Amino acid sequence: xxxxxxxxxxxxxxxxxxxxxxxxxxxxxxxxxxxxxxxxxxxxxxxxxxxxxxxxxxxxxxxxxxxxxxxxxxxxxxxxxxxxxxxxxxxxxxxxxxxxxxxxxxxxxxxxxxxxxxxxxxxxxxxxxxxxxxxxxxxxxxxxxxxxxxxxxxxxxxxxxxxxxxxxxxxxxxxxxxxxxxxxxxxxxxxx
Amino acid sequence: xxxxxxxxxxxxxxxxxxxxxxxxxxxxxxxxxxxxxxxxxxxxxxxxxxxxxxxxxxxxxxxxxxxxxxxxxxxxxxxxxxxxxxxxxxxxxxxxxxxxxxxxxxxxxxxxxxxxxxxxxxxxxxxxxxxxxxxxxxxxxxxxxxxxxxxxxxxxxxxxxxxxxxxxxxxxxxxxxxxxxxxxxxxxxxxx
DNA sequence: CTTACCATGTAAGGCGTTACATGATTCA
DNA sequence: TGAATCATGTAACGCCTTACATGGTAAG
Numbered sequence: 001x002x003x004x005x006x007x008x009x010x011x012x013x014x015x016x017x018x019x020x021x022x023x024x025x026x027x028x029x030x031x032x033x034x035x036x037x038x039x040x041x042x043x044x045x046x047x048x049x050x051x052x053x054x055x056x057x058x059x060x061x062x063x064x065x066x067x068x069x070x071x072x073x074x075x076x077x078x079x080x081x082x083x084x085x086x087x088x089x090x091x092x093x094x095x096x097x098x099x100x101x102x103x104x105x106x107x108x109x110x111x112x113x114x115x116x117x118x119x120x121x122x123x124x125x126x127x128x129x130x131x132x133x134x135x136x137x138x139x140x141x142x143x144x145x146x147x148x149x150x151x152x153x154x155x156x157x158x159x160x161x162x163x164x165x166x167x168x169x170x171x172x173x174x175x176x177x178x179x180x181x182x183x184x185x186x187x188x189x190x191x192x
Numbered sequence: 193x194x195x196x197x198x199x200x201x202x203x204x205x206x207x208x209x210x211x212x213x214x215x216x217x218x219x220x221x222x223x224x225x226x227x228x229x230x231x232x233x234x235x236x237x238x239x240x241x242x243x244x245x246x247x248x249x250x251x252x253x254x255x256x257x258x259x260x261x262x263x264x265x266x267x268x269x270x271x272x273x274x275x276x277x278x279x280x281x282x283x284x285x286x287x288x289x290x291x292x293x294x295x296x297x298x299x300x301x302x303x304x305x306x307x308x309x310x311x312x313x314x315x316x317x318x319x320x321x322x323x324x325x326x327x328x329x330x331x332x333x334x335x336x337x338x339x340x341x342x343x344x345x346x347x348x349x350x351x352x353x354x355x356x357x358x359x360x361x362x363x364x365x366x367x368x369x370x371x372x373x374x375x376x377x378x379x380x381x382x383x384x
Numbered sequence: 385c386t387t388a389c390c391a392t393g394t395a396a397g398g399c400g401t402t403a404c405a406t407g408a409t410t411c412a
Numbered sequence: 413t414g415a416a417t418c419a420t421g422t423a424a425c426g427c428c429t430t431a432c433a434t435g436g437t438a439a440g
Contacts, residue, residue: 005399006290013297023419036292043400045421067408068419079300086301089312090290098198098282100228100350105205106343108271109278114343120281150372151298151306154365158292158358165357166350173346180342197427215391235428237393259436260391390437398429409418 004085007039007047008056012082015057015074017148022048022070032152035132035159048072056081103173111180118177122170125163132159196277199231199239200248204274207249207266209340214240214262224344227324227351240264248273295365303372310369314362317355324351 014020014028022045029039039047051057056078062069074082099121106114139153206212206220214237221231231239243249248270254261266274291313298306331345 006293007399010293013293013300016297016300021419022421033296036287036289036296038286040401041419041421042402042423046400049421070420082297082300086294086297087305090294090309093289093291093313093316094230095228095287097228097285099285100347101198101202101205102278102282103343104225104228104347105208105274105278106346107339108205108208108274113279114346117282121285124285147299150368151295154298154306154368155292155296157365158361161357161361162354165353169350169353173349176342176346199427213391214393232429233391233393234395234430238428241393262392385440387440388438391435392433394433395431396429397431399427401426402424404423405421407419410416412413412415 004081005047006037007043008051009082009085010037010039011044011047011051012056012074012078015072016079016082019071019073021072025072036155051078111177115174115177115181118170118174122167125166125170129160129163132156132163136160196273197239198229199235200243201274201277202229202231203236203239203243204248204266204270207264208271208274211263211265213264217264228347243270303369307366307369307373310362310365314359317358317362321352321355324348324355328352 010029010033011025014025020028022041025044025048026039026041029037029044048057048059051072052059054077055075057072057074059070059072062071099117102109102117103114106117136153136156139149139156143149143153202221202225203217206217212220214233217236217240218231218233221229221236240249240251243264244251246269247267249264249266251262251264254263291309294301294309295306298309328345328348331341331348335341335345
């Protein structure tokens with residue numbers, strides 16, 4: 001079964017919108033795509049070479065090659081390959097939240113520690129929120145120009161919806177754990 | 193620094209609650225933990241050997257060894273190691289949703305395909321929902337017995353909250369894409 | 385007696401991260 | 413001129429998945 005390498009598909013997807021260098025691809029990964037996919041140079045460059053070898057992309061130097069830019073372009077074969085993957089149903093949707101994992105084993109460390117983990121998680125989410133809100137705003141305003149934006153917006157909305165859910169959960173979870181703390185404090189200081 | 197191997201920690205976490213065989217660990221991974229962590233036999237067994245080698249767990253045969261069971265027990269060193277990891281802040285929370293990825297590049301395939309992906313995603317979520325609801329119910333009823341359950345419940349609540357958010361998003365996203373379909377239909381059949 | 389499940393493991397190979405190595409250009 | 417950023421890559425190493433290989437036991 002095909003079981004395509006995901007990074008092949010992600011890069012081809014990016015190249016289907018525009019020509020890019022490896023460096024620029026990395027930037028996309030670290031900004032736009034970071035909410036649901038990641039990759040390092042150590043995987044991007046070899047993957048690009050692979051795509052060229054297989055005829056799914058071509059590589060050329062910049063016209064006025066001041067910088068040592070290598071610009072990658074998707075080929076028709078590349079588009080076909082991308083289509084194939086896009087048509088197939090998604091196989092793997094997975095979440096790897098270390099925070100959740102630590103919480104799951106939280107009894108070992110107690111309520112105070114667990115709350116600290118949730119706080120850290122919450123802070124991270126709250127810090128990202130403005131970017132997502134900004135992106136959503138921008139995208140809503142230029143949806144008409146290019147269909148690409150609409151699909152991008154869809155993923156941003158996904159992020160916003162789940163982030164709001166996360167924040168609600170943080171509040172409730174901390175409330176639940178806070179009860180514990182008070183209980184144990186009451187237990188200790190009955191006479192106060 | 194340490195950058196502990198996660199699977200070490202997950203397995204130690206499970207062993208901190210109860211003695212287990214590799215097979216049973218795998219079952220936990222496929223049920224309780226599957227929402228935020230996964231592992232195959234090919235990684236579980238070698239990891240267990242590693243834990244024993246490093247003195248973080250011990251291994252013994254079953255008393256009445258009808259089956260070839262090998263039962264693993266966490267050691268004090270193992271508990272220390274686990275504590276260490278639990279105390280440290282979570283470094284990596286990541287989401288790898290292929291559905292989102294395909295949607296992001298959705299322009300290539302058009303609204304109809306995109307809707308199909310969302311439908312598949314929605315179906316998966318709806319199928320899992322009852323299990324989560326059941327688990328939450330059960331856990332709420334036995335929270336008093338053992339603190340372990342409380343932390344488990346927290347993660348289940350996380351799942352429920354996010355799943356509800358996902359379902360809302362599915363509805364809205366499909367509505368947005370459906371507009372497109374009608375537009376294009378109107379465009380094509382103006383004379384009808 | 386046969387199916388499903390219990391139970392443990394290994395080998396090959398892929399994928400990806402981290403760290404390293406290098407050098408150009410732009411801007412203050 | 414020094415710092416930040418642009419820009420490309422490789423090597424070592426670790427981790428995990430898949431597929432394979434093997435055999436016991438319980439239940440119908």
